[in-house]
Amino acid sequence: MKTTYEGRVWVVGDSVDTDAMYPGYAMKMQQPEAAKHVFYELRPGWTDEVQPGDLVVAGRNFGVGSSRPVASLFQILGVAGLLAEEFNSLFQRNCINVGLPALTVAGVHELFSDGDVARMDIASGVVENTTTGASIQGAGLPDMVLEILDAGGLFPMLRRDGYVPA
Amino acid sequence: MNSIEKTLARASGRAEVSVGDTVTVEVDMAVLIDLQFAVGWTDPLRIADPDKVAIVMDHAVPAPSLQDAAGGPKARKFAADFGISRFYDVGRHGICHQVIAENGLALPGQVLACTDSHTCAGGAYGTAARGLGPIEVYAIMCTGRTWLTVAPTIRYELIGSKPEYVSGKDVFLHIAGKYGNAPNLNLEYGGPGLATLPMNDRRTIATQGAEISADFSTFEVDDVCRAFLDSVTDQPWEATDPDPDTAYHEVREVDLSALVPYVARPGTVSNNSVPITEIERRRVDQCFIGSCANGQLDDLRITADVLRGRQVAAGVRLIVTPASQAVYRDAMRLGYLQDIADSGAVVTNSTCGACFGYHMGVVGPGEVCLTASTRNFKGRMGSAEAEIYMASPATVAASAIAGTISDPREVL
Numbered sequence: 339m340k341t342t343y344e345g346r347v348w349v350v351g352d353s354v355d356t357d358a359m360y361p362g363y364a365m366k367m368q369q370p371e372a373a374k375h376v377f378y379e380l381r382p383g384w385t386d387e388v389q390p391g392d393l394v395v396a397g398r399n400f401g402v403g404s405s406r407p408v409a410s411l412f413q414i415l416g417v418a419g420l421l422a423e424e425f426n427s428l429f430q431r432n433c434i435n436v437g438l439p440a441l442t443v444a445g446v447h448e449l450f451s452d453g454d455v456a457r458m459d460i461a462s463g464v465v466e467n468t469t470t471g472a473s474i475q476g477a478g479l480p481d482m483v484l485e486i487l488d489a490g491g492l493f494p495m496l497r498r499d500g501y502v503p504a
Numbered sequence: 505m506n507s508i509e510k511t512l513a514r515a516s517g518r519a520e521v522s523v524g525d526t527v528t529v530e531v532d533m534a535v536l537i538d539l540q541f542a543v544g545w546t547d548p549l550r551i552a553d554p555d556k557v558a559i560v561m562d563h564a565v566p567a568p569s570l571q572d573a574a575g576g577p578k579a580r581k582f583a584a585d586f587g588i589s590r591f592y593d594v595g596r597h598g599i600c601h602q603v604i605a606e607n608g609l610a611l612p613g614q615v616l617a618c619t620d621s622h623t624c625a626g627g628a629y630g631t632a633a634r635g636l637g638p639i640e641v642y643a644i645m646c647t648g649r650t651w652l653t654v655a656p657t658i659r660y661e662l663i664g665s666k667p668e669y670v671s672g673k674d675v676f677l678h679i680a681g682k683y684g685n686a687p688n689l690n691l692e693y694g695g696p697g698l699a700t701l702p703m704n705d706r707r708t709i710a711t712q713g714a715e716i717s718a719d720f721s722t723f724e725v726d727d728v729c730r731a732f733l734d735s736v737t738d739q740p741w742e743a744t745d746p747d748p749d750t751a752y753h754e755v756r757e758v759d760l761s762a763l764v765p766y767v768a769r770p771g772t773v774s775n776n777s778v779p780i781t782e783i784e785r786r787r788v789d790q791c792f793i794g795s796c797a798n799g800q801l802d803d804l805r806i807t808a809d810v811l812r813g814r815q816v817a818a819g820v821r822l823i824v825t826p827a828s829q830a831v832y833r834d835a836m837r838l839g840y841l842q843d844i845a846d847s848g849a850v851v852t853n854s855t856c857g858a859c860f861g862y863h864m865g866v867v868g869p870g871e872v873c874l875t876a877s878t879r880n881f882k883g884r885m886g887s888a889e890a891e892i893y894m895a896s897p898a899t900v901a902a903s904a905i906a907g908t909i910s911d912p913r914e915v916l
Contacts, residue, residue, distance in 0.1 A: 426619055
């Protein structure tokens, strides 16, 4: 089971809401096009800069808002995982359910600046800034959640269990 | 245990649950919405129980785009193929949380999941109801189950009597303004003041638990709630009243009698809502009354009472969206829609519409909108360069007449 992820980080602030990541107007687009509008107003041009394997680090209350499938847009952009001081629980579930690791670690926002490289272990909860050498210990994700991530999200599990076509 | 913990214990087949427990629960009702048929839909091979599934066409109806139009036939075929009788198609539709309420799909002591973040609305009826993403509700439809982690609960103890001119919106904005966000926490409302809060106000408050990032947002079941439930369902249910010795994360007392109309400034409701006497009297371009929070029949009655015999100010658009087709028909029968339209307002069909900036009243750059809906996030209702203030239907209607953000007590 893959539990460690390493990548360049992008840091955003507190209470970044789902309208800032998947605005209503983008819901009229197919998802590959909609993905170009993540952080459209918060960080214009970001979707051209983000690279596959990058991680996003956020502050408190990350993802407050809608049930819309924001996590899928991050995956289209190649984002490998999210770290936050605190997640909105619906948003965190949405990430896990599509197979995008989302780990809560207090102090993570202060630990990173844009461009630093992070290594996170979602099983142990250890997060390291390999650029500065600093690290912090959070709580790992529960086994039930790790199992969903290992399967690649809920849909592959449904396929495995015969609920949807192979 | 509190009411939410008791419900999760029952649904997970345990004698009790504690804060921090992760449990697998049987879900009593899974509600799907139109949007998930329009993007990424795959017909399942089997589902757990067609009687525990409902489908509501709400966010984008009648279809404003080809993408949305393509979803409708998939929903209709799926409902027919899998024998889902609770299919609320265009014309018998409404915003899912209103449809859930009208049809008794949210019952005390039960677990309800729906593909919309405002599903916590069902907490008005003592239901452990929460919004989940499209893939998770789809999975629940297939398996009948999901997992939940028991969060700590804040108890709101309501005391005093709610004044006539104060609504559930004002109660909520007071709470959001004073206490801010509550992520990974449950909210439970009760106390001696509860009896003075009608069901529509409880729905507004429960719905907006999403804006302060709460998990569940539930009300105790009292005689007012029982009377409502008796009017919509003959299904059996069992309330999960909190134990008298329940320990809460925090207990916060709210004196309803001391409240006044509130307004949230643009961006968020959390720590950003103030009594209307403190708000800047901004000129407004668009006023909106609608959504799962404020498109209920009582909201339209209050709106009609303010507008009757008056005219919306020149240069202001007032858009009113009933929360369901049933609300629309009742409001028409009772003359509310006539009064609203006579004032120069636009009454739209029932849909989520302007609330999520999708259709039926998108706001443009530089505009100021005052809304009685769910969210005032930047860009929520259209342009990120528009400013969205939030208030009660009475305040929005009064402001539409005045042309500036105005205290409804000056009009009524």
